[in-house]
Amino acid sequence: MIDMKNVTMVYNGSKSPAVEDINLKVKKGEFLFLVGPSGSGKSTLVKLMIRELVPTRGDIHIAGHDIVRMRLGKVHLLRRNIGCVFQDFKLLPNKTAYENVAFALEVIGKSQHAIKSQAPEALKLVGLKGKFDRYPSELSGGEQQRVSLARAFVNRPPLLLADEPTGNLDPSISMEIMILLERINKTGTTVLMATHDKEMVNNLRKRVVALEHGKIVRDQARGVYGHEV
């Protein structure tokens, strides 16, 4: 599903690379935690996978498509197959929670009928029943994050990327989100989750890829967050 080869990303105006020489393979249907301290390159990797960034060097294939050489006019087709929960939520400020989720279905041309059944369902699943008509500015950080998550999986993408989806949530809701992500994973969706949440990683015993200073330092099946220093 994801195949990165020798990927290096150097931001404009920066000397040291944000990620360096990354080799990562993720199979279809896998659940993977991407862990590491702030600034270790987790978000950069996620951005590279949805081609928000183009790597300085290296190859990235998503579901068999070479996304580094992909034409800009085709990129939206890639993104429709990837649900993404962004660290900064990336909700449209002029749209309500419901409209934000519906937007992901509008862009792929779903019928109004389908949108009216799927969008509310996704919002209910993330526990936002009764807050459909709130604008992002009227929601708490955790609620905004859940809208972002609902939008990411509403069109049932084969790949779900989540950048710190539980970062701002209290533990009980975090657990619910995790259960939700696992359920999504069980239906065959590949899930990649970048996180800080040590307890969660340790409890779930999934594949763990640890990043440090932009390099993969550990790749462990049924792994843990790491040893305290």
Place this chain on the structure above:
Amino acid sequence: MKFRPIYFTHEAIDNMRKNFAMSSAAISTAALSLFLVGVFLLIFFVWNSFMGATLSKLEIEVFLKDSATPEQVENFQNEILSWDEVKTIKYISKDEALKIFKEKMKDKPEMLEAMTGNPLPASIRVFLNDAHDTDLVVGKIKGYKNLENLVEDATVDIKYGADYIEKLFSVIKLIGWVGLAAAALLCFASIVMIINTIRLTILARKREVSIMRLVGASKWFVRWPFLLEGMFQGFIGALISIGLVYFVKVWVLRQVTEVVPFLDLSVSNVLFLWLVLGMVLGGVLIGAAGSTIALRRFLKV
């Protein structure tokens, strides 16, 4: 991605409502700039129709010998009338000429008293379709085969304001070019101003555009609502400016005509309709161009 008129229109109107301050700025910029262009063109049209009216009053007058027979005069008239450049002719008999003269001189009876009999010649006044053809028609008259039977001296008895017309034409031409250049400059300034305002409104929503792209919207899916929004803004701006220009046309022209009643200042309704159409079309196109240009950079996500 197929075009979805209802969804995109709804999005565009929704965006305008939610970004009311920005939309108002864009609309009023469009209205003001189009108003300036419109008033300028209106003045230009008034000037043109005024000059046209003045020029159409220019005429060639051929003074006839008393000895010319009615038959010769009639042949001559038929010949002139057969020319394409000639709109109409008017025969002024000796009696009519005297009547016109008396009318002109009624404040100076002593001149009339000194006159015995009727020394005034009959004449033919020739009116042209286009005053530019004056020289051509005069040449044709001079080349008429029986002219010596009709006219005493071709250089004196065929009257037309040769020098006067030449000068007038060069002045009109100059004013026309200057006006056109100024109009072009004004149009350009307006376009730049409107496009810039629309760019600012979109710049404020740069993040929104990138979000849409990141959740899988095609370029056109993002572009259409913005394009329609720009077109609506241009359209509404044009409507407002047309209202203002109409007010200028009706009210200001009436004021001027009251002060200087002998000036025939008017714009034909057809021409005004063209102006209105041009402004609406201009507003819509500039609005579309503005949003397209502004979006181009942000869509590269």
